[in-house]
Amino acid sequence: xxxxxxxxxxxxxxxxAVSVEVDIAAGMPTLAVVGLPDAEVRxxxxxxxxxxxxxxxxxxxKRITVNLSPAELRKSGTQFDLPxxxxxxxxxxxxxxxxxxxxxxxxxxxxxxLDGSLRPCAGVLPMLISCQKLDKTAVIAPQNxxxxxxxxxxxxxxxxxxxxxxxxxxxxxxxxVKMAYVPQAQEEISPELDFSDVKGQALAKRAxxxxxxxxxxxxxxxxxxxxKSMLAKRFPGIxxxxxxxxxLEITKIYSICNLMGKSRLLTxxxxxxxxxxxxxxxxxxxxxxxxxxxxxxxxxxxLFLDEFAEFSRxxxxxxxxxxxxxxxxxxxxxxTVTYPARFTLLAAMNPCPCGHLGDPVTPxxxxxxxxxxxxxxxxxxxxxxxxxxxxxxxxxxxxWNQKSEGETSAQIRxxxxxxxxxxxxxxxxxxxxxxxxxxxxxxxxFCPLPPGADTILETAMRKFGLSAxxxxxxxxxxxxxxxxEGKENIETKHLVEVMQYRPxxxxxxxxx
Amino acid sequence: MNPSIxxxxxxARIQLNAFLYFRADWLERLIEIFGSAQEILRQDAQxxxxxxxxxxxxxxxxxxxxxxxxxxxxxxxxxxxxxxxYVPEDEEYPQSLRNIKEAPIALYVLGRLPAPEQxxxxxxxxxxxxxxxxxxxAKLASDLAQGGVVVVSGLARGVDSECHAAAVRQKKPTVxxxxxxxxxxxxxxxxxxxxxxxxxxxxxxxxxxxxxxxNAFHFPRRNRIIAALSQPVVVVEGEIKSGALxxxxxxxxxxxxxxxxxxxxxxxQSAGPNALIRDGAxxxxxxxxxxxxxxxxxxxxxDPHFLQKEDQTPPKPxxxxxxxxxxxxxxxxxxxxxxxxxxxxxxADVPEAASLLFELEVKGFLACENGLYSKSxx
Numbered sequence: 001x002x003x004x005x006x007x008x009x010x011x012x013x014x015x016x017a018v019s020v021e022v023d024i025a026a027g028m029p030t031l032a033v034v035g036l037p038d039a040e041v042r043x044x045x046x047x048x049x050x051x052x053x054x055x056x057x058x059x060x061x062k063r064i065t066v067n068l069s070p071a072e073l074r075k076s077g078t079q080f081d082l083p084x085x086x087x088x089x090x091x092x093x094x095x096x097x098x099x100x101x102x103x104x105x106x107x108x109x110x111x112x113x114l115d116g117s118l119r120p121c122a123g124v125l126p127m128l129i130s131c132q133k134l135d136k137t138a139v140i141a142p143q144n145x146x147x148x149x150x151x152x153x154x155x156x157x158x159x160x161x162x163x164x165x166x167x168x169x170x171x172x173x174x175x176x177v178k179m180a181y182v183p184q185a186q187e188e189i190s191p192e193l194d195f196s197d198v199k200g201q202a203l204a205k206r207a208x209x210x211x212x213x214x215x216x217x218x219x220x221x222x223x224x225x226x227x228k229s230m231l232a233k234r235f236p237g238i239x240x241x242x243x244x245x246x247x248l249e250i251t252k253i254y255s256i257c258n259l260m261g262k263s264r265l266l267t268x269x270x271x272x273x274x275x276x277x278x279x280x281x282x283x284x285x286x287x288x289x290x291x292x293x294x295x296x297x298x299x300x301x302x303l304f305l306d307e308f309a310e311f312s313r314x315x316x317x318x319x320x321x322x323x324x325x326x327x328x329x330x331x332x333x334x335x336t337v338t339y340p341a342r343f344t345l346l347a348a349m350n351p352c353p354c355g356h357l358g359d360p361v362t363p364x365x366x367x368x369x370x371x372x373x374x375x376x377x378x379x380x381x382x383x384x385x386x387x388x389x390x391x392x393x394x395x396x397x398x399x400w401n402q403k404s405e406g407e408t409s410a411q412i413r414x415x416x417x418x419x420x421x422x423x424x425x426x427x428x429x430x431x432x433x434x435x436x437x438x439x440x441x442x443x444x445x446f447c448p449l450p451p452g453a454d455t456i457l458e459t460a461m462r463k464f465g466l467s468a469x470x471x472x473x474x475x476x477x478x479x480x481x482x483x484x485e486g487k488e489n490i491e492t493k494h495l496v497e498v499m500q501y502r503p504x505x506x507x508x509x510x511x512x
Numbered sequence: 513m514n515p516s517i518x519x520x521x522x523x524a525r526i527q528l529n530a531f532l533y534f535r536a537d538w539l540e541r542l543i544e545i546f547g548s549a550q551e552i553l554r555q556d557a558q559x560x561x562x563x564x565x566x567x568x569x570x571x572x573x574x575x576x577x578x579x580x581x582x583x584x585x586x587x588x589x590x591x592x593x594x595x596x597x598y599v600p601e602d603e604e605y606p607q608s609l610r611n612i613k614e615a616p617i618a619l620y621v622l623g624r625l626p627a628p629e630q631x632x633x634x635x636x637x638x639x640x641x642x643x644x645x646x647x648x649x650a651k652l653a654s655d656l657a658q659g660g661v662v663v664v665s666g667l668a669r670g671v672d673s674e675c676h677a678a679a680v681r682q683k684k685p686t687v688x689x690x691x692x693x694x695x696x697x698x699x700x701x702x703x704x705x706x707x708x709x710x711x712x713x714x715x716x717x718x719x720x721x722x723x724x725x726x727n728a729f730h731f732p733r734r735n736r737i738i739a740a741l742s743q744p745v746v747v748v749e750g751e752i753k754s755g756a757l758x759x760x761x762x763x764x765x766x767x768x769x770x771x772x773x774x775x776x777x778x779x780x781q782s783a784g785p786n787a788l789i790r791d792g793a794x795x796x797x798x799x800x801x802x803x804x805x806x807x808x809x810x811x812x813x814x815d816p817h818f819l820q821k822e823d824q825t826p827p828k829p830x831x832x833x834x835x836x837x838x839x840x841x842x843x844x845x846x847x848x849x850x851x852x853x854x855x856x857x858x859x860a861d862v863p864e865a866a867s868l869l870f871e872l873e874v875k876g877f878l879a880c881e882n883g884l885y886s887k888s889x890x
Contacts, residue, residue: 391883
């Protein structure tokens with residue numbers, strides 16, 4: 001007897017349909033799964049055997065072959081349990097002919113517990129979205145209901161294998177198809193993290209505003225306790241809200257990584273702050289079965305790397321590809337997957353290994369050699385991708401105690417939104433989304449120099465040791481500052497302000 | 513070049529000089545015992561140890577180091593850079609260096625050494641220079657150089673570089689006694705500075721073999737060369753335990769005067785000079801203070817204009833500054849201030865403060881380090 005059940009699998013962040021073919025023939029009792037299954041798919045055999053028995057069915061003592069087609073693509077995940085079990089029931093004649101006929105209308109995704117109840121699995125959302133064109137009703141675990149609702153596809157959520165079988169037989173009306181709709185308030189920027197909480201640090205706040213408005217990467221250098229992390233945590237609050245496509249994109253990534261939690265659709269920009277001991281693979285993604293890394297989890301959001309100089313050299317170097325292209329391509333012998341990874345990099349570091357360089361109270365104990373070696377850990381190509389650098393200095397007590405609250409996140413965000421709108425119009429019809437991503441041609445077109453700017457740039461190059469290569473970054477950043485002011489063209493004062501955000505370029509050598 | 517010393521003996525001296533773990537006066541004692549450096553190199557380690565009463569392993573080490581270099585190559589490579597290797601018997605070998613107990617038995621010189629009647633002042637200090645030290649070093653070295661004094665320092669980071677650079681900016685000669693072999697620049701970022709020193713008639717000197725990489729124990733040794741070449745020695749900034757204070761101590765042992773630039777009592781970099789002052793060192797607040805310590809016979813030809821006392825003249829008015837820019841200078845004051853502090857003092861927003869600071873920095877009134885602004889001139 002032969003049965004065929006439709007299910008799905010993941011490649012990269014997209015799903016694809018998989019058909020589970022089950023054949024039962026006379027012979028030695030075995031259960032063989034073929035079609036490039038990964039370890040967790042092969043393990044599903046044991047779960048399926050127990051779940052079928054414990055749901056009150058017989059597990060056939062015959063030769064059972066399960067083929068996952070298309071056979072050339074690797075399949076991983078635990079969603080194959082339920083379709084395999086259903087196929088075995090159909091092929092062994094334990095379901096009626098009418099029930100078997102109905103199976104072809106469903107896309108079945110679910111992990112089974114040994115008692116036959118359904119458990120959630122990862123990646124439901126991208127699989128449902130990709131399989132929408134098949135026009136099937138999805139069968140998913142009740143815990144995956146939120147993802148089902150986001151996908152917009154019709155679905156049912158049986159609690160167990162038995163319940164699904166009964167429904168197919170027509171014994172049950174509709175097994176919890178009409179799950180009570182769990183109303184969920186639209187998540188807003190959490191009010192407990194507001195920019196007005198941070199006292200002083202006007203320069204750093206301004207730099208963050210520019211970074212948010214133009215999508216620029218930012219490096220904060222400051223003594224311990226000057227508020228680097230505090231500012232970084234508030235940064236997502238001044239970013240523009242997610243568009244529907246952006247939200248769907250990141251929700252898919254989180255669905256694959258099983259990080260959805262209680263949310264239906266992620267409406268807040270992600271903020272990821274991995275520890276500096278993170279491995280290259282965890283940061284960038286990969287593994288023998290490729291999985292998205294932190295850079296992809298930060299897609300459309302913020303990747304905050306605290307203690308930037310403490311990250312391993314190789315971890316920092318692998319960041320270069322996503323920073324440049326906005327995506328990560330992982331190539332394995334058998335497959336190549338691409339994960340999106342367009343994030344704003346916020347990096348923070350101490351000015352020196354002991355952390356007290358420039359501290360008015362505690363003197364620094366590092367040797368000049370140690371300091372230059374510490375700074376040299378950030379390679380030129382990496383720093384080239386960071387448009388803004390800002391030094392944070394200790395806040396005075398008067399600042400900390402000041403009566404007047406600083407600007408709120410909402411006020412800053414309003415300006416950011418305005419600047420983003422200008423950019424949207426500017427880049428209409430281009431793949432560029434923000435000033436930070438302008439191509440050379442676009443820089444030429446949109447960043448004409450104001451009269452007299454040549455002298456400023458030349459002076460800056462001589463005085464601050466700026467390289468010709470950093471000129472592009474200066475222009476992009478100046479463009480954003482002009483956009484924040486609503487100015488048509490870059491003005492001299494915008495260029496001059498950018499010079500404040502380039503402290504790493506200043507040479508420590510005496511002028512000749 | 514002194515003809516009394518044969519070319520072969522000169523090369524032997526250069527070879528012997530490569531043994532770095534011996535004081536130069538001990539090497540001279542060996543030369544006395546054996547009659548010549550060539551004779552020493554003809555011995556085997558055992559004879560050397562027996563005759564000179566040396567530890568056998570030291571003797572073996574000496575010969576190993578000496579034969580590790582090829583003196584002809586040293587000579588040729590130095591000559592290729594336009595330099596010379598002098599031995600104390602040479603006329604060109606600086607008299608002031610010959611007088612000390614541990615005069616190097618070979619001295620590699622690039623550029624032109626100052627004449628014997630030229631006033632030379634040593635300026636030393638920490639590598640971890642503060643903005644105050646930068647201002648002081650630049651001002652003093654610049655005045656000295658314009659006044660016709662040769663500034664002697666060590667080409668290290670911080671105070672040393674600042675002093676050399678100040679002299680070079682005035683297109684005046686300055687002497688760098690370095691802690692590496694000639695032909696190698698350490699720290700590497702000072703390569704342009706080294707080139708400029710040679711361009712403006714200064715000299716780079718070292719007793720180490722050609723292209724020898726830096727090593728911690730080289731630096732105290734080269735400090736004695738700085739001390740020997742100078743009179744007086746000025747300590748600009750330095751912690752209590754620092755190379756600058758080693759130089760000061762060596763200078764005192766050689767009978768030289770040591771002067772110190774006073775600094776804030778809570779700055780670790782000024783602890784050294786302040787301690788020297790407490791112990792009786794002369795106080796330097798202007799180049800004129802240094803002039804008093806330059807030996808009488810060397811003052812001839814100095815330009816007193818730059819070395820005069822300036823107590824009566826008021827601080828230079830910043831006449832070319834706008835009122836707003838002057839406000840910034842007042843906000844910075846004598847210490848360091850961040851953009852935030854300056855903006856707050858002025859009641860300005862970030863863009864305005866940024867543009868004021870940029871103009872002042874470009875004009876050279878302010879310097880920025882680690883996000884903190886400080887005055888860069890007096």
